[in-house]
Amino acid sequence: MLYSKLFGKTSKNITIDADSINAKLLSQAGFIQKQMSGVYNYLPLGLRVLKKIQQIIRQEMDAIGGQEILMPALSQEESWITTKRHHMDVLFHLQSQAGNSLVLNPTHEEVITPLVKKYTLSYKDLPVLLYQIQDKFRDEPRAKSGLLRGREFNMKDLYSFHQNVKDLDSFYQTVQKAYFKIFSRLDLSQTVLTFASGGSFSQYSHEFQTISSTGEDTIYYCSKCKIAVNKEIISQQSSCPQCGHSKLEPKKSIEIANIFKLGDKFSSAFDFFYQDKQGQKHPIIMGCYGIGPSRIMGAIAETSHDKNGLIWPASVAPYQVHLIGIDLFDTDTKKQTNDLYQKLLDANIEVLYDDRPQVSAGAKFTDADLIGLPLRLLVSQKSLKQGGAELKYRHSSQINILPFQEILAKIK
């Protein structure tokens, strides 16, 4: 991609929304643009990051047997009356021209339960494991912190349907493992399994909290078993639910995912039963599992940056290489930089090429740091004299000269 053609510009001016690092850096670097409170546009750079996060999640959901579907953002209010959730204060209500009461879905139990009911009549159909990646709508009383708490936000939600609690429990464990795989691929290794209150069906639900000094949640961490409990739990019991250890350490964190055992709460509301081998009817047992890709994007920005800008992990960086051309007024330098760009493209390397003429070297360095791609390559009269291109990783200050022939091998 030629930087001169890229839609979205870096900005020198500090945005007002200085309450959160992610909102500030992501807008300043041209990844997102706020449309209104808690609602953001994703510009080309930001969308690439979001898609990469989604793709990693998609792969891990497929790996545990999930099948991707896409449900509508709209639903009839009637379904919410059925489950007695139509008074939830975060629900966006709207009316069709015909006068029907509709809802913008904040979650999809009310949609997926009737959907699965249409196709699942026998024990032979179970388990059913369906997920989607879609935008959710929640009328938050106070949207804030950039991508961390929006009114419209991206979510992966997986729903599981089982014959019994034992099958649910086992799948619940499988999802936990898959989630940690995802966090490790996203370089969010500071993410801790956190016990939260479980509602009517089970004693606990679980949150996945990324430890971050700028987080708005507080968790209580047990250094012995490397898990934590949230505020609700700590006020009920002051010890670790796993080992009974009582020295729990408070830490600031960002909730990036959570999972619930729903039991038959929703299946009962929709009269959803299956027949076993003997023809007996049983309630379906459900679980739901959410991860917020947009919130994860914010969490990565929040935890991975320095004073000069963002530092993307390679797995989600919008491009792998930031190629900077300096001295482009010189015909030979320009040609050699263009050639290197073409060579990288031919090798299928994602590269953002700062080809802007008339822009000073300093401005290009500043933009590169702000955008935060993992690897910076630079070609100039000076680097050519030294025998090639300069190579610098975003997280390091070390600069090495590399002959053009060796660059591809080094990157791959």
Added chain:
RNA sequence: CGGAGACUGGCGCAACUGGCUAGCGCGCGGCAUUCGGGUUGCCGAGGUUGCGGGUUCAAAUCCCGCGUCUCCGACCA
């Protein structure tokens, strides 16, 4: 939802005890200059001051209503 504060070219701000043509920086267009950590100079475009009403000879400025945004708190399946 409670409390506080804001709204002025695309962005960040100034002018506000009412008074000249609403000013500055960034960004944007042009010309020249420069070329390794946000070059420099000159020229230029861009605003019915959030919306509606009121007071006044005169409103960005004062008053009323509405909207939006921000901050603190409550809330966060």
